[in-house]
Amino acid sequence: MTFKAITRRAWLAGVSAIAAGTMTLGAGAAAAQDKVVLGALRFTSHAAGFIAYEKGYFKDEGLDVSFEFFQAAQPIAVATAGGDVDFGVAGVTGGLMNLAEKDAIRIVAGVLHEKKGVDGMMVMASNKAYDEGLTTVPGIKGHSMAMTQVGSTFHYMTSRIADKEGFTIQDMKMVPLQKVGSMVAALKSGQVDAMIMVPHVAKPLVAAGAAHELGWLYDYAEYQISTLFTSVDNIENNRDMVERFIRAYAKGIAEFNRVMLSPDADPAELDEMTRMIAKYVSPDKPYEDAKTSIQQGAMNLNEGAALNKTDVAAQMQWFKDEGLVQSDLSVDQLVDDSFVKNY
Structure with a gap:
């Protein structure tokens, strides 16, 4: 796969440029044309994106978001690097690291983090x-x-x-x-x-x-399980879109943690959010069959989409030590820490 080839994102950017030359659009209308595909798993831990979509947070940022679902983490990284999806949510895998070493992809935010006292893996x-x-x-x-x-x-x-x-x-x-x-x-x-x-x-x-x-x-490990990543092409050529996406996603995280992790959540609000999530996590199940597992499956998400860069660096070193990543990849190649708080 050649990642320098024209991607779907680059093609859409060209179409937008042509359109801009033929008509005058207000800033809001222009932003609304940004079509974005998010690669995800049908996991409750990926629910911040579903919530941001359902509550209109992406739309408020001028983003027309759709989802593409996968069966494992590493194919999401490949699809993101190749431009088939614009963002991916998945764990820090050897495949993601090898793509980062090729300057195809970067982690830009945190999503799922183990936290003692909150049921996780x-x-x-x-x-x-x-x-x-x-x-x-x-x-x-x-x-x-x-x-x-x-x-x-x-x-x-x-x-x-x-x-x-x-x-x-x-x-x-x-x-x-x-x-x-x-x-x-x-x-x-x-x-x-x-x-x-x-x-x-x-x-x-x-x-x-x-x-x-x-x-x-x-x-055993309170670690950074999953992250949000995007292509280097998006970071370099469409930074404003990346920033708007992360802002909306962080709002989805805040809502998820506020409702799904609270022992005192309003029952009606909890039910409403669970129904939102069920549409994506369990689309083939009756709601009553999916409800309990979704609510019991709520995990700790990174507030503000902050990223535990220190732990990501530790993970990277393990992959190198195991011979699963054979390169001189640095954590600064793997992570672009300019979008969210890192620690």
């Missing part, structure tokens, strides 16, 4: 493995562990647990299954012993007796 065991003695998180040593791809966030999260418990990722049998749905199916059938999963997927599995809860990732 659950460590789970299959019923088969649990019955055979896998009943604690340290016990995963020597067992098979589901992940999407080598170099995925699931790969990294498992390593964080291993490091804290005194063993290494090489002591695990990591099983790449490409899709989250395939991970779930493998755990339920006992083909893998364990996995780490978002709560809106994990809690219903445990409640249904299809798996067992072992513990929570926040006991």
Whole structure:
């Protein structure tokens, strides 16, 4: 793939320039023509974008946003770098880092961050493995562990647990299954012993007796799980659009945290927001079937879309140490810290 080729964004910019030469538009009308595609997963943790769309925050910033959904994180980074989508929300993966090293993509904001006291990623065991003695998180040593791809966030999260418990990722049998749905199916059938999963997927599995809860990732790592990224082309040639998008997305984060994480949320407001999210997270389910898992799956999002750059740098170093990123990539190549607060 050649990332210097004309992208969909560049083509649209050319069309806009032609239109500007044939008619006079007010600033609001011109901004309203910005069509933006956001690549995402059907996860509750990606809900800030859905909320920003439903509440008109993107529209207020002159953005006509649509969504493209994926089954795993790394393809979102590839699509963003190639211009098939304008922004992506996903974890910090080896694939994203390799694209950043090619000056195709940059992280511009934070999205999902583990926080002790807020249910996050659950460590789970299959019923088969649990019955055979896998009943604690340290016990995963020597067992098979589901992940999407080598170099995925699931790969990294498992390593964080291993490091804290005194063993290494090489002591695990990591099983790449490409899709989250395939991970779930493998755990339920006992083909893998364990996995780490978002709560809106994990809690219903445990409640249904299809798996067992072992513990929570926040006991091992309060880390920057997912980020917002865009192409270098957008940053260099359409910075104003990037700034407007991040402002709207941050408003979606604020609303999500205010309502979905509050123990005292107004029931009517909670129901309204849950319905918004369900349209995207569980489009094929009746609302009453999706409601509980969405509300139980609310995770901590970065206020103001701030980014834990320090943790991103630590993640990058792990990928290098594991040989999953073979370059001299620096954190300043991976992260453009000029858009949001970094810490």
